[in-house]
Amino acid sequence: MPAEQEVGLGLRERKKLRTRATIREQAMRLFAEKGYGETTVEQIAEAAEISPSTFFRYFPSKEQLVLVDDLDPIMIRSFQEQPADLPVLTALRRSMERAFTDMSPEQFDREQARQKLIRSVPELRAAQLDELQRTIKMLADGVAERLGRPAGDIESRAFAGAVVGTILGVLDDEHVFSLDRMGRALDLFEAGFPFDKS
């Protein structure tokens, strides 16, 4: 009895999806139990019943296993689905809210655990900038499209950078994954940081 996401796929693909999921589950379990640094790829492989070499066929590195993000694409899609006549910030806000409410409780927990893990391990925290740059770029493209500007124009990129930076600024270890905080960030951004008018 294959799961819903798996319909229409051959046995091969289904097995691959499962292996991938198993590796991730086992890894996250071990990380939670013993810590990221104390868990070796060999142990993960053993728990997932694959060979170490197979591990690296599924994930390019131990870091990426944690960092690959299922959420970003959802957020982006939801952003693009917002009516074109909304101001960018409003569209962004709504898509954020929708992404949060659409998430199953399990998904939410998984995502929160993931974010906390990333925050707590310097190695992972570090490797996140690439993801951040990707996010900025995707958002910039979305913004450019929405405003009828050429993709990659500097204004859209500045804008996207500013929004992401604002959110980054308000998040801390206690509020890693909080819709409230992110909304608050957008509020401040929208108000144009009015406290610096000398």
Added chain:
Amino acid sequence: MPAEQEVGLGLRERKKLRTRATIREQAMRLFAEKGYGETTVEQIAEAAEISPSTFFRYFPSKEQLVLVDDLDPIMIRSFQEQPADLPVLTALRRSMERAFTDMSPEQFDREQARQKLIRSVPELRAAQLDELQRTIKMLADGVAERLGRPAGDIESRAFAGAVVGTILGVLDDEHVFSLDRMGRALDLFEAGFPFDKS
């Protein structure tokens, strides 16, 4: 004949400073010649005439050797030295300009080479987020002080995040270290991204 920075230090400290500088120089030379990934710590150690174990006493990792930043503290100090009655963005702009103009051509070249190296090596690029967070935090503290707000308050952090994010957004591989680009970012920020008023 000790160099200027070295006066008033014992022989021990002076030697340490020199060793550290030598390691960095040799490393950057080798990176430029053969590439980052193709240069091993062993080779750097050999070129700097130290043992590999000693390398790790001077730098916690091969990455950090490249990432440690002499520029940030200068920028921060210069920011704090700006008259208190200037608007934050103006103060920021001036301190940025001053940091650039104060730099010797050699320093500028070194810094530019460093930034290009970081941009071109995924491993290094990734490890930069921690630096970025530090920058945001320092700027946020500076901003808070300047505005007479409690250190670490959320508005200052959002603001600092937004500014840094804006700059991050406008920089690309061709404009890694460009005062022009950064100034442009501040312009856009200051104007409040006026193109999203629906």
Added chain:
DNA sequence: CTCGAATGTAGGAGTTACTCTCATTTGAGA
């Protein structure tokens, strides 16, 4: 100036993430 205490260094052994290669297995399609 000398001696003992810090401090710094070299060398080596060990761990782990990751790469490459090759032989074997397993699923897809005829």
Added chain:
DNA sequence: TCTCAAATGAGAGTAACTCCTACATTCGAG
């Protein structure tokens, strides 16, 4: 069932780091 391509496992190899121990150098006190 048979054949081909894709997936896996096993093993050897590399390089970044860690830890430990023995030796050398510098410093400060008497």
